[in-house]
Amino acid sequence: MSGAEENEYREHRLANMARLIELGYEPFGNAFARSGRLADVRAKYNEDEHVSIAGRLMTVRDMGKSIFADVRDGSDRLQIYIQKKKLGDAAFAAFKLLDMGDHIGVEGTLFTTKTGEKTVFAEKWVLLAKALLPLPEKWHGLRDVEARYRQRYLDLIANPEVRDLFDKRIKVVSEIRSYLTERGFQEVETPMMQPQAGGAAAQPFVTRYSALNTDMYLRIAPELYLKRLLVGGFDKVFEMNRNFRNEGLSRTHNPEFTMLEIYEAYSNVTGMQKLIQSLIVHVAETVFGGLHVGNGDASLDLTPPWREVTYRELIVERMGADWYELSRDDAAARAESENLSIDRQWDMLMITHEIYEKLIERTLMQPTFVTRLPAELVPLARICKDDPSSVDVFELVIAGQEVAPAYTEMNDPIEQRRRFEAQAAHGGGSLDEDFLTALEHGMPPAGGMGVGIDRLVMILSGADAIRDVILFPQLRPRSSSGAN
């Protein structure tokens, strides 16, 4: 829908604007000094005090020689009372040329109506910005999902619960920042455009850097740069910003998403476990009002300590004590009897991981630390001392979704090279020589962790799609040729 689309509504509004201009009103005004946002005015000013407010005209109840109307800004709504006798014939008549959604400024004195509502008795009004297109209908709200995402500004105006959810998301992000900063972590910024996309296994977006005549990649993770900072002496750092992965869209995937990564030198996976548990508890309490969160289907109890279980225990619990003694083909047969389709090329590791992802992970509703994953799955983590086939990691799973993977970081450059090479041989990952050089200069032992912020907000708020916690989720662009 183009803003220039002609329709009856727009025509009327243009005509009203033209008449207001004739009367000396400026349809797109400048700054307006207000006593405060509407919520402040409501809270801090009393009857008979003079106030100056601004906002959108939302509903008008025209009584003939007087009018009640609601004005709304980002904080609240407030009623104004327009009286012909008070305002004068000209200003009163001009007010009737306003349309719903117009931004106006009003000066007047506060009083309380006989129904008990705090109201501004207008002495003067100014036009601040004309709205040429109408707002969505006022009490069914805006339902059309496509319009809600493509024209999120309308969704935010029409659906208060949407605004409330984004207010919460903003607060989650700011609480995380202050929580970490107060504990001595420094927030850093590392490249979003990288010469090679490392730190995770995902298809990157490619872009072209003309000046250097070279391809660059939007980052799939900041991990390898944050570890370079550990080498450089930043020993408690975090970064909370966008990652980009060239993957399909789904209820739980957006190609750009917000990731928090935290690294702490001389710590390990146990330190990360304590940190994430206290961080999420803090966010739940400060933003969501307690430790019982989520919606009816997935009502969650975040009271610590959270369950801790090894990957192997989960597999054995689900598939039988003899699982790890089975031959590859017997394991495949048993998996297939659970309605999984098993690729003939998969080895034992992949069959087992398919079981974890399809049969186990999504059933872990209450917060669970899944520990000691197979080493092949996590090439950047340190091997467990007592078991070379596992790595010293956890995945925090809540509501069936992986929220935060954490590891004791691999800091042995020789072993790291071997793991990268093994992975490259399997066709995944690339060798980042600059990173390996950094490790050779000595990276302190460290705990590191990634937290998917969008999914965390989904889980805490009970939102059922990642689109609902991202202001402008990715959609297919409108084709430019077609009308509409």
Add this chain to the structure above:
RNA sequence: GGGCCGUUAGCUCAGUUGGCAGAGCAGUACACUUUUAAUGUACGGGUCGGCGGUUCGAAUCCGCCACGGCUCACCA
């Protein structure tokens, strides 16, 4: 990318077996000086997502396309 479902007025939605395109809100006009989804009276508003086909006749049946939703695949 596959399967299923959806797209009707500015918004929210009806629309029967294929037979004149509907409602509420919003809008316009008039009345009304304490209303709260103000009220009352009257009126206007449609490329039924797009293109093609079947038919005497298509919002309705068929095909293709666009966009969206759910789901599967992808995401080691």
